[in-house]
Amino acid sequence: MALRGAIVVDTEKCKGCSVCVVNCPTNTIALAKEVNSKGYNYAYMANPESCTGCTNCATVCPDTCITVYRVKV
Amino acid sequence: MDIKDIIKPENKVYSKSPVLLDNVMHYCPGCSHGTVHKLIAEVIEEMGIQEKTIGISPVGCSVFAYNYVDIDWQQAAHGRAPALATATKRLFPDKYVFTYQGDGDLASIGTAEIMHACNRGENIVVIFINNAIYGMTGGQMAPTTLMGMKTATSPNGRREDIHGKPLKITELIAQLEGTCYVTRQSVQSVASARKTKRAIRKAFENSALKKGTSFVEVVSSCNSGWKLSPVKANEWMVENMFPNYPLGDLKDI
Amino acid sequence: MVKQKINMAEYILMKGNEAIAISAIRNGCDGYFGYPITPQSEVMETLMAEEPWDSTGMVVLQAESETSSINMLYGGASCGKRVMTSSSSPGISLMAEGLSYLAGAELPCLVVNVVRGGPGLGTIQPGQGDYFQACKGGGHGDYKMIVLAPNSAQEMYDFVDLGFELAFKYRNPALILSDGVIGQMMEKVELRPMKPRWTEEEIIKMSPWATTGKTPDRKQNVLTSLALDAAVHEALNHRLIEKYKQMEEEDVRFENYLCEDADHMIVAYGSMARVCENTVDLARKEGIKLGLLRPITLFPYPTKEIQRLVPQLKTIMSVELSAGQMVEDIRLAVNGKIPVNFYGRLGGIVPSPEEVLEAFKKEINK
Structure with a gap:
């Protein structure tokens, strides 16, 4: 049994600090090339298939802009 | 499996605590304040004490903590939060009262207030954010600024002969008999953030048990003040702040 | 005991x-x-x-x-x-x-x-x-x-x-x-x-703004003096000003001792007012029509009472244990219409009623 996860980033709240990126154990997250209305490169799932829904990113996110989902497959 | 099949309400494992308000935080990207605010909100939610918790916000970057954590707040004059908390807790003994203070607020201008509140053993929680700098006023030297560290008021680095050495206030606080729990934590990693959350929870629980003052220092980064990227600032903190401010419990009785 | x-x-x-x-x-x-x-x-x-x-x-x-x-x-x-x-x-x-x-x-x-x-x-x-x-x-x-x-x-x-x-x-x-x-x-x-x-329960009813703990039926209460938005801060200041005006309308308190027929009036408060009451009695015995106004609220100040009495008065004297502070509020009230004199002692010396009377006479005979 494996875990599959996904994150939803509130891209307007995200300030692109990258703290989630370095704390992601599966290299799922990266900063987008696009920017939000404040000009920040927001976080997104660059490798969605590798997400396990571990919640590490959300735990360290200073702006609490990540929601995490997880299923057992 | 399609992402759409994962992102369903029944699969949600982490979302924003309802004790956090929806306002976008004014803090700089990567600032530790936001993470600590979140942990406090989660502890309040998990303990079910939103209706019984009163926060005291300081002067400094976190003056606006009340815009983010959905509880009743008093906003104190610079350094005086422990005095407000003292009266609030004594007049409302059944409530949970905590102060949220930075290093300039707690370790410089408010030294008398924090020392005496802790020495009296007020049944309050103190959250102490130590990022070794005055963030809001533009990055001036704080009592906890490290030797050699460059700030707006020590542009060539902190010198002992001019500025004296960093103040290890938490070590002093641990000596006071009124404190029951004195700990130093951080929030740059998942493990450290989880430890900090446990420490905050324990501090609030101590308050209900009337064991005395619980003091939680969070060694934090100020990437704007330190003039580093958020990630580099956290690395610098691990390398330079932790040797001077070692993590762990200083006291737990 | x-x-x-x-x-x-x-x-x-x-x-x-x-x-x-x-x-x-x-x-x-x-x-x-x-x-x-x-x-x-x-x-x-x-x-x-x-x-x-x-x-x-x-x-x-x-x-x-x-x-x-x-x-x-x-x-x-x-x-x-x-x-x-x-x-x-x-x-x-x-x-x-x-x-x-x-x-x-x-x-x-x-x-x-x-x-x-x-x-x-x-x-x-x-x-x-x-x-x-x-x-x-x-x-x-x-x-x-x-x-x-x-x-x-x-x-x-x-x-x-x-x-x-x-x-x-x-x-x-x-x-x-x-x-x-x-x-x-x-x-x-x-x-x-x-x-x-x-x-x-009474506090929550009387002071719904107080930090009694946020309940689901209301928004959080935040007690702060900080308002970085210029318009919000100006509005806060205007609210305060309105409050001070209301105090001046509704809550001025004073005691008027023998002022209704007075030619001259002493204004004094607190311990000095007790001394000056005796000064008024001494003056009256000598046939001088002296009265005493004792402000009980120093803010809001009894400006209107002073202004009511000014038309009948020749002089006013402020008597204080200071170098002359309240006298400024009297002068503002009088607005130059009659002379406002001052007698004050310092260093903890409290003058006797006779000394005050002597100082008063010296001023009106100038």
Whole structure:
């Protein structure tokens, strides 16, 4: 049994600090090339298939802009 | 499996605590304040004490903590939060009262207030954010600024002969008999953030048990003040702040 | 000693400072936070000896400084509680920051200043040199305190209740401006009926703004004086100004002694007013039509009463234990229509009625 996860980033709240990126154990997250209305490169799932829904990113996110989902497959 | 099949309400494992308000935080990207605010909100939610918790916000970057954590707040004059908390807790003994203070607020201008509140053993929680700098006023030297560290008021680095050495206030606080729990934590990693959350929870629980003052220092980064990227600032903190401010419990009785 | 007696409604001989303490307990005060300083230390000493935490539940705490005391008031007042402190001049200077914050956050509290001579460490003898500090600010920013000036131990007792009433009416700090004479003098004081402390339910009803804990039926309560948005901050200041205007309309208090037929009038407050009452009697015996106006509220000031009397008066003299402070408010009220003279003593010297009369005659015969 494996875990599959996904994150939803509130891209307007995200300030692109990258703290989630370095704390992601599966290299799922990266900063987008696009920017939000404040000009920040927001976080997104660059490798969605590798997400396990571990919640590490959300735990360290200073702006609490990540929601995490997880299923057992 | 399609992402759409994962992102369903029944699969949600982490979302924003309802004790956090929806306002976008004014803090700089990567600032530790936001993470600590979140942990406090989660502890309040998990303990079910939103209706019984009163926060005291300081002067400094976190003056606006009340815009983010959905509880009743008093906003104190610079350094005086422990005095407000003292009266609030004594007049409302059944409530949970905590102060949220930075290093300039707690370790410089408010030294008398924090020392005496802790020495009296007020049944309050103190959250102490130590990022070794005055963030809001533009990055001036704080009592906890490290030797050699460059700030707006020590542009060539902190010198002992001019500025004296960093103040290890938490070590002093641990000596006071009124404190029951004195700990130093951080929030740059998942493990450290989880430890900090446990420490905050324990501090609030101590308050209900009337064991005395619980003091939680969070060694934090100020990437704007330190003039580093958020990630580099956290690395610098691990390398330079932790040797001077070692993590762990200083006291737990 | 008083402890045995505080539940009896009767007359008791006590110091003005003791009257403050006993009145606080009997008028439902929730908390006193103070720091020792002469000549008012009896207030906290009396409270500690009375141990009201066992009777009414009132909290009494000796703080580490006056700075801390006033900020404890900020915390207690934020909870909608009746909280107070007392101090003397240098201690009140230390509280100036906190008073400005309390006024800015619109928090009610009661502060007692048993004034001594200044500046600096000055003297422990009585003085009235803190008039400007009390009435014109003291701390930073555009704010006012309600200032009550008692002239007897009885008024020390009564103004604790009145001070709290006005403080809560306006959500504003109230200050009792006393002095070493009134604080240390022993007099007969009538103990009024006890008033209970408010319950938490009563506080929530009366002061819905207080930090009593956020319940689902309301938004969070935040007590702050900070407003970085220019328009919001200007609106806050205008609200304060409106409040001070309302005080001037509704809560001016004064005592008019033989002014209705007077040719000349002395204006004096607190201990000096007691001396000047005798001066008026002496003058009347000599056929001089002298009257006394005693402002009881120094802010709001009895400007309109002075203006009402000006047309019949030849001169006014302000008599103060200061270098001349209240005299400025009299001159503002009179606006140059008649001469406003001044007689003041310093260093803790309280002039006799005869000395005041002599000074008065010297001025009108100039």
